[in-house]
Amino acid sequence: MSTTAIIMLVVAALIVWGGLIGSVLFIRRYPEVTTLPDPDESEQLVDGGPGTPD
Secondary structure (H helix, E strand, O other), rough: OOOOHHHHHHHHHHHHHHHHHHOOOHHHHHHOOOOOOOHHHHHOOOOOOOOOOO
């Protein structure tokens, strides 16, 4: 392999692994919301748009 190919391999690996590590840190800092409002108890739309009963 040429020097250019090895440098590109290292750069690509750093981008992929860096993204993975960044994603893990983000998820640890801002975990998924577990308390969502119940959709059956939501307020009715005022304008009668989609989702309102006829």
